[in-house]
Amino acid sequence: MANLHLSEDQFAAVNSNSSATLVLGPAGAGKTRVLTHRIAQLIQQDKVASWKILAVTFSNKAASEMRDRVHEIIGEAARDIAMGTFHSICARMLRRDGVAIGISPEWQIADEEMQWRIISGLLKEDDLPVTGETKPSLILGAISRAKDDGLTAGQMEDRAFTHHEHLIARFAKRYAAELKRLDALDFDDLLLEGLRLLQEAPAVADRYRAKWEYLHVDDYQNTTRTQHQWLQALAKNRNNVFCVSDADAGVFSWRGADIRNILDFERDWPKAQVVQLNQSFRSTQKIVSAAYSVVSNNVGRKDQTFRTELEGGDQITVYGALDRDDEAAWIVRRINEASAAVANRRVDAPEPVSLNGIAILYRTNAQLIAIEEALLRSGVPYQLIGGTRFDQRREVKDALAWLRVLRSDTDRISYEHILNVPPRGIGDKTIELLRAAAAPSVSAPGGTPYGHVIAAAGRGEIAGVNTRARDSLASITDVVRRLRVRIAAVTLPDLLDEVYSESGLRAHLASEGVEGEERWANLLKLRDIAGRFVELPPPDGLRRFLDDIALAQNEDAFDGDAERVAVMTIHQAIGREWQTVFISGLTEGLFPHSRALEDREQMEEERRLCYVGITRAKARLYLSYALRRSWGAG
Incomplete structure (x- = not known):
């Protein structure tokens, strides 16, 4: 039962x-x-x-x-x-029934790169920098928060008070218009x-x-x-x-x-x-008590108490380091002491644990430099969560852009990605001419599909495009036409094989030596992933494959069985547990974060985050802080 x-x-x-x-x-x-x-x-x-x-x-x-x-x-x-x-x-x-509310069945997911490229393009049009208050990630974050509050771009403009709020609202309106032209939905739109x-x-x-x-x-x-x-x-x-x-x-x-x-x-x-x-089956009583002592200070919480039958346990160790390098070195020393790989262990050392039973957690990425340097110096194997995702590797992004182009003539972002993949000598001037030809006009209020513009340029119908660029654009159009015919005729893995060959990706990587071989291995891995969709009809399989890749999350890459210490932010540790956990950087202004020091709600979230970090530990918990940190350092 x-x-x-x-x-x-x-x-x-x-x-x-x-x-x-x-x-x-x-x-x-x-x-x-x-x-x-x-x-x-x-x-x-x-x-x-x-x-x-x-x-x-x-x-x-x-x-x-x-x-x-x-x-x-x-x-x-x-x-x-x-x-x-x-x-x-x-x-x-939405893929099945979005047409009922006016959404095209061929819509695509605007992943992080597409969102960034849209905002960066708008900033370039306005001759604004991609740093400071107009950093694309900050603009996208503000738009995302407004969307989650249920605000449209027009409502954002109506409610804007400061110059910056009006700036964000205008970008939100143009961003929404560009998504519509691309026939794309971002994650909030989903x-x-x-x-x-x-x-x-x-x-x-x-x-x-x-x-x-x-x-x-x-x-x-x-x-x-x-x-x-x-x-x-x-x-x-x-x-x-x-x-x-x-x-x-x-x-x-x-x-x-x-x-x-x-x-x-x-x-x-x-x-x-x-x-x-009310009962925790994971952590010892000392760890549970420590977690409760932190989070019970919150006023805005649903009352819940907890206990555990895992009485006692090791004392929680707290270390005040001289600086961040001393803190990181201390963490590594304690890992070596706790690791099963260390011989001649001290008599008073804790019971040995495997490296995959150890995690180092931190509040912000700024802390990572010192931690990684200490791990590398000591030769302790580790895996970092939060690095480059598989779908964000250059060669994988190239292949995915080609697949998106096969699905849509309106996807300007993906078309511009493949124009010089591999290099074809298509310069910025040519791209500006293509964008101008695709822009909304009296004859085409919604703009001209970018694929149609590229085809026209390849036929010599766009003034100002030089001969070399024209020939390259004609070649791209021809390759896209041939590959589109193949979508319904072959399986998705076979389609990827043809994309690698017809696009020139395979030959280009072969010319890059050892690095090219490593990148080619990633494309073969992408082909293996595509094999999971062979039972779907080819067009549906391609759509589902691209959707799933866009929706993939960074934490999915974590290998819990690898004999390596896990290194990640506390946010990324949610849903995981280890025998031994180190939480570094417990310094006012770092953790709790400086922005929470005068904001009760944010301070309560910092306490909840500390509670999450503490309760990742099953048996042993180490807390550390640095007495001195260099300005701006983690």
Whole structure:
């Protein structure tokens, strides 16, 4: 039965008879275990069809692990459960039914690079720098926060007060117009349009409500207001929602997460039942007590207490270093002492642990330099989470741009990416001529598709394009035409083979020697990933492949089995645990962050973040700070 091996609290949560249930519990309380057993019970005991169940998480990794856990309990029936992130579920809905609210079925996801290129292009048009207050990431962040507050570009302009707010609002309007021309939705749009689909297309909404009668959400403390509203819209009338949350672990306000979704759950779901899980099965009593002593200072929190049966445990070690280099060196020394690889260990040293049972966590990336230098000097193997994602490697971005071009003539960003991949001598002047020809005009108010402009330039119909550039553009047009014919004729991996060959990517990498061989290996890995989509019809497989790549998250690259120390920010450590954890940089102004020192809400989030870091440790916890830090250093 699904309820075997559950604690008393967990059993009560799984068997909640309320239509709306919120399960609260501290880190290590088995909240995801409760969620998976609840799903299994619905299928096994209550005879609910598995396809009527939706489970939403915040990462691809979490969704995969959740499906594996349910599969262990109920077997193959787990395959038919709809599981994914908020963004991926909304993307699937819009891909199928977006036309009901005027969205083209051929829309594409504007990934981080496309967003950056759009804003950078707008800054260039205005002769503004990509630094300071007009740094693209800052502009995109401001636009994203406004979208999550439900504001359109026009509403942003109406509410703008300062010069900077008016500047952001104008960029938001132009950014939205460019996304429309590119037939693209960014990550915020996926959620907003997913919500609009449920609000403005009643027949579509009713079909999804009939399909997904039982809704489940993991880590509910990290939902945004838009995600909360989407869940309410999907649960309309039935209210069959089952959410699990650690109210003390809400640490993504900078990404739009709203702790009010937890604090106001009973108001938003009047008949809701709140079930408390009070026992942590992960950490020792000393670690649990330390975590509680930090977060219990918060005023704006849902009251929850926690205990553990793992009494005692090692004392928490605190070290005050002279400076950041001394702090990093101390961390590495303690790792060497704790590592199973060290011989002649001191008698009073802790029990040895494998390197993959150790993590170094930090607050900001500025701290990383000293930590990495110390690890490299000592020869301690480590893996850094937060480096270059697979899909952001140069050669992978090149191949993906080619695939996007095959799907759309309107994708100016991807077309401009491939113009000189491999190098073809197409200069900035030619690109400016192409952009001018594609821009909105009296005869073409929406602009001319960029692919059509390139084809025209290749035929010599765009004045000012020199002979060499014209021939290169004609060649690109010819390659795109040939490859598009192949989309419906070959599998996705075979299509990638032809892209590598026809585009010249393969020959170009072959000319780069050893580095080219390493980059070619990444393209072969991309081909292997494409093999997962061979069962879908070719056009659908290509769309789904590009969607999934765009929605991929950085943490999915973590290898928990590798015999290496894990190094990452505390935010990136959510959902993970280690025997031994080091938290560095516990210095006022760094952690807690300087911006939180005079802001109560931000200070409360800093405490929650510290709680998250502490509760990643199962047995041993080391805290460190530097008495002196150089100006601006981590």
